[in-house]
Amino acid sequence: MIHPHPDLRLPGPLAEAAVRVIPLGGLGEIGRNMMVIEHAGQLLVIDCGVLFPDEHQPGIDLILPDFSPIIERLDDIQAVVLTHGHEDHIGGVPYLLRHKPDLPLVGSQLTLALVEAKLREHRITPYTLTVTEGQRERLGVFDCEFVAVNHSIPDALAVAVRTSGGTLLHTGDFKMDQLPLDGRLTDLRAFARLGEEGVDLFITDSTNAEVPGFVTPERDIASAIDKVFRHAERRVIVACFSSHVHRVQQVLDAAHKSGRKVAMVGRSMIRNMGIAADLGYLHVPAGTLVDFKQLGDLPDDKIVLICTGSQGEPMAALSRMANREHPIDVGPADTVLLASSLIPGNENAVYRVINGLMRLGAHVVHKGNAKVHVSGHAAAGELLYCYNIVRPRNVMPVHGEWRHLVANAELAIASGVPRDHVVVVEDGVAVDLVAGRVRVAGAFDCGYVYVDGSSVGEADEALLKDRRTLRDEGFISIVVVIDSVTGKILAGPTISARGFAPDAEIFEEVRPALEKALLDATAAGVRDVYELQQIIRRQVGSWVGRKIRRRPMILPTVIEA
Structure with missing residues (x-):
């Protein structure tokens, strides 16, 4: 099965x-x-x-x-x-x-x-x-x-x-x-x-x-959403998918019932809900929807914001609010409603956002503590x-x-x-x-x-492995200048590191062994820059693995003079 x-x-020709x-x-x-x-x-x-x-x-x-x-x-x-x-x-x-x-x-x-x-x-x-x-x-x-x-x-x-x-x-x-x-x-x-x-x-x-x-009917969660609005002391911030027309409709209805105004945040949310409203799939109660710029004229207890970020996406509005990187400054007595399920694999990112919001004093309502999504x-x-x-x-x-x-x-x-x-x-x-x-x-x-910025299909697993190494293990840069004729070390090795807690002086321990390895190699007739770089990489990599128990990216540079 x-x-x-x-x-x-590879499959053969189709019969x-x-x-x-x-x-x-x-x-x-x-x-x-x-x-x-x-x-x-x-x-x-x-x-x-x-x-x-x-x-x-x-x-x-x-x-x-x-x-x-x-x-x-x-x-x-x-x-x-x-x-x-x-x-x-x-x-x-x-x-x-x-x-x-x-x-x-x-x-x-x-x-x-x-x-x-x-x-x-x-x-x-x-x-x-x-x-x-x-x-x-x-x-x-x-x-x-x-x-x-x-x-x-x-x-x-x-x-x-x-x-x-x-x-x-x-x-x-x-x-x-x-x-x-x-x-x-x-x-x-x-x-x-x-x-x-x-x-x-x-x-x-x-x-x-x-x-x-x-699955529970969608209608059954309307009362839970109404309850959130009734008990909210200040602003209500709702995060959901930018294409979830039904959930946005329920939020609009709950806001209208509680006398609140709604502003949508995020380009995809505004675009998609505009399309849904134009085609008759979303029915906006008269006078409920306002422009984001008008919120400054309204009291906090009359404001509802609908934004993206229910899956903890780093660049979505809700994540930026949790990190205090968004114009909306979430604070005590604000209520944040995550009106979505957790997509498998996103759990850590979502809980990171929830914790960030709660640290700022917000009351966070999600599927785990209320019946607000099906x-x-x-x-x-x-x-x-x-x-x-x-x-x-x-x-x-x-x-x-x-x-x-x-x-x-x-x-x-x-x-x-x-x-x-x-x-x-x-x-x-x-x-x-x-x-x-x-x-x-x-x-x-x-x-x-x-899709990596403007490139499509160029990023591969090797590139991502390098990024993960840089993120998780840091990197060490070693620069050595050698005489192209004699192989004698003219300058360096200069060692720089990022992503390490220990002081830079710790690398003085590996310098003598590194110099000896390079001198032994050049004395044996090794002049190829790539081979010398590999010697540096092995020497430093072995030392840092034993001493610091890390596996950083090692970037050796050999300059011939």
């Missing part, structure tokens, strides 16, 4: 009438979602998102899917289907369209509006096709039907892909809230109808597969419900870490899907659907692609 990557070879599914992101991680479907020489892409870096990737802005398995086949792509407007599903689109700007984008009204706004910043004008639930579109050899699903953003869609080699149903991100704020239910009737028709491969969201039961992903009971109405022949869990994928696979098996019809793979592993059965066909080399 489980097929990790390392021992697999006639078969369908190949290649995940390029989103498996083994929460983010970077991208799926490629191949049939009859044509490709269909579903989603193209980003992953946000963690503390092990210092300096990195975004992490993209690896496009290399399809980069030579861009002309074969019939369309890029986008299931919804979250960054982990649309954030990578500008980088894909850099390679081929005329790739058709297909999605719902809100999803495409969010993508188009993002693409304008990259100076790309896309070709788009707006679809709605119940609509069918022929995209090359792929007959796609779009199905309404409920999620934490409006206008989310699942997509059924019919081909001559079989029918695939990709849920995108979804849950089965029976009392959705916008009245838009997950269309279980369509799921059942597709199940009666026959779903050969069910590709399902796994994020909450370990969570028993059903997940946008189906829990185990909802997944089982779907398996029972779809009755798929084969299952491929997606969107989750390994523990989520495996838990989802076990749910499928418990519902009656044969174990050998359930495939758990990681990014890059190609899965073929042949005559109604799935099998692993091989794997593409599929790694992380880092």
